[in-house]
Amino acid sequence: MAATLTVWKFSHANGADAAVDTLEDLQRRELITVQDGAVVSWPQGATKPKTRQLRSITGMGALGGAFWGLLFGILFFVPLIGAAIGAGVGALSGSLADVGIDDRFIEEVRDKLTPNTSALFVLTSDATLDRIHDAFHGQSAELVTTNLSHEQEAVLRDVFAD
Secondary structure, three states: OOEEEEEEEEEEEEEEHHHHHHHHHHOOOOOEEEEEEEEEEEEEOOOOOOEEEHHHHHOOOOOHHHHHHHHHHHHHOOOOOOOOHHHEEEEEEHHHOOOOHHHHHHHHHHOOOOOOOOEEEEEEEEEOHHHHHHHHOOOOOOEEEEEEOOHHHHHHHHHHHH
């Protein structure tokens, strides 16, 4: 089964943190396999969001910090360490399109994540979708998702795995 990159957007800055607990419970009950993930929290009044990788669920993670840094840099124009800025970012974002993260996805996520919101980004597989949907009930989450083919997942792992 191919991996799914899922983004759950929450209407408040700490919503994603609560969802991490739900995700941990789902993984503990073997209803989902979390390969990697990150949280974005954008408190009201902050000029940019705060990001952190989910090491508590994924250990080292399948993709590593370079992937999340690149993705969040493109999404929020956060300075990228070790990556070219400007024209190089355009080329890198084009590379993400090759692995299923296209301009439409980037624009949709960018438009939805604004001050006083948060998001949970997860790379998952082996999901029992109806049980997952039920587990997130009442958390006022909006789902934005893109499925990755096996080839796209392999490219992501080859490029970004630590």
